[in-house]
Amino acid sequence: MRNTLVRNKTIPTFFGEVQLKGERTKENIESNSNPTVIYNHPDGKLWQGDSIAWLKSLEDESVDMIFADPPYNIKKADWDTFESQEEYIKFSIAWIEQAARVLKPTGTLFVCGFSEILADIKHPASKYFKSCRWIIWNYKNKANLGKDWGRSHESIMHFRKTKNFTFNIDNIRIPYSEHTLKYPSHPQAATSQYSSNGQNDNTLWEPNPLGAKPKDVLEIPQDIIEVPTTCNGMHEKTPHPTQKPEELLRKLILASSNEGDIVLDPFCGSGTTPVCAQQLNRKWMACDLSPEYLDWAANRIELVEDWTQEQWIKYDFENQKRRNSIR
Numbered sequence: 310m311r312n313t314l315v316r317n318k319t320i321p322t323f324f325g326e327v328q329l330k331g332e333r334t335k336e337n338i339e340s341n342s343n344p345t346v347i348y349n350h351p352d353g354k355l356w357q358g359d360s361i362a363w364l365k366s367l368e369d370e371s372v373d374m375i376f377a378d379p380p381y382n383i384k385k386a387d388w389d390t391f392e393s394q395e396e397y398i399k400f401s402i403a404w405i406e407q408a409a410r411v412l413k414p415t416g417t418l419f420v421c422g423f424s425e426i427l428a429d430i431k432h433p434a435s436k437y438f439k440s441c442r443w444i445i446w447n448y449k450n451k452a453n454l455g456k457d458w459g460r461s462h463e464s465i466m467h468f469r470k471t472k473n474f475t476f477n478i479d480n481i482r483i484p485y486s487e488h489t490l491k492y493p494s495h496p497q498a499a500t501s502q503y504s505s506n507g508q509n510d511n512t513l514w515e516p517n518p519l520g521a522k523p524k525d526v527l528e529i530p531q532d533i534i535e536v537p538t539t540c541n542g543m544h545e546k547t548p549h550p551t552q553k554p555e556e557l558l559r560k561l562i563l564a565s566s567n568e569g570d571i572v573l574d575p576f577c578g579s580g581t582t583p584v585c586a587q588q589l590n591r592k593w594m595a596c597d598l599s600p601e602y603l604d605w606a607a608n609r610i611e612l613v614e615d616w617t618q619e620q621w622i623k624y625d626f627e628n629q630k631r632r633n634s635i636r
């Protein structure tokens with residue numbers, strides 16, 4: 310089925326006047342000044358500055374969810390270059406310690422990276438959290454030019470502050486496979502994952518009307534230009550070198566926060582996290598070193614559609630169903 314929801318391409322106008330929701334508060338920023346708000350919106354703020362200094366200025370246990378797509382130390386840009394892996398690990402633990410401090414007890418921290426890089430950070434970071442799950446983000450549409458293994462995944466560590474962390478499984482259910490739906494209700498063996506109580510009682514399994522249980526391997530295209538959408542597919546793309554797809558962020562925000570909650574991103578880049586938080590009716594706060602990236606982020610936030618959370622869930626569900634059907 311085609312998505313009938315169509316994304317905004319331009320900021321709404323009223324009698325020819327562009328209707329901005331937020332306000333740019335600073336034009337020229339000194340590069341080593343304290344973190345400064347440069348965009349102020351009724352639902353959140355963008356700060357320009359160093360994220361460790363910024364996180365240190367925030368109150369304990371004041372934030373519901375943090376998504377961090379930090380430098381990977383793979384020399385993609387100036388901000389991605391560290392003297393050594395030891396320096397990089399030190400930097401990572403310094404911001405993660407602060408992130409853990411500002412998270413509420415129900416909070417989650419997601420940290421993105423290549424598996425071989427996150428492996429260095431998982432153990433020293435774990436002391437600030439109750440538990441961690443390891444999510445694989447699988448993509449099949451990345452150009453792989455080198456002679457090494459072709460990369461088709463990145464990892465996302467899912468740290469939980471306590472055992473009472475927020476997790477909304479029904480918000481992120483996925484389409485059932487054709488095969489499963491061929492036999493919509495049938496008896497289950499006690500050993501089946503679909504058996505209701507583990508007894509050999511011929512339990513009838515019926516598909517959940519909201520979809521199948523989401524797995525810890527997320528299948529989302531990496532190159533957002535190729536995400537099939539109803540409009541031109543370019544709505545979210547900026548020149549940022551490592552921009553994450555909105556669909557990935559919506560899934561994580563839907564899973565680990567509720568409407569009205571505060572979502573924070575210490576490495577905001579082109580603004581994918583605040584954009585998706587705004588779409589899903591969360592409050593947001595985000596920081597980046599680069600005023601240029603933050604300017605792109607502010608433009609994207611102004612374009613956010615006035616849809617409900619349910620409409621976004623349906624939008625992504627239908628896109629995933631369509632991708633599955635053309636595999």
Ligand SMILES: C[S@@+](CC[C@H](N)C(=O)[O-])C[C@H]1O[C@@H](n2cnc3c(N)ncnc32)[C@H](O)[C@@H]1O
Pocket residue numbers: 358359360361378379380388389549551552553554575576577578579580581582596597598599602
């Ligand atoms: C991997 S990118 C994030 C991309 C983002 N997820 C997006 O979708 O556009 C990392 C970002 O961290 C920023 N950054 C690097 N070091 C930083 C620091 N110490 N404080 C604040 N931002 C930093 C960079 O400018 C870059 O935009």
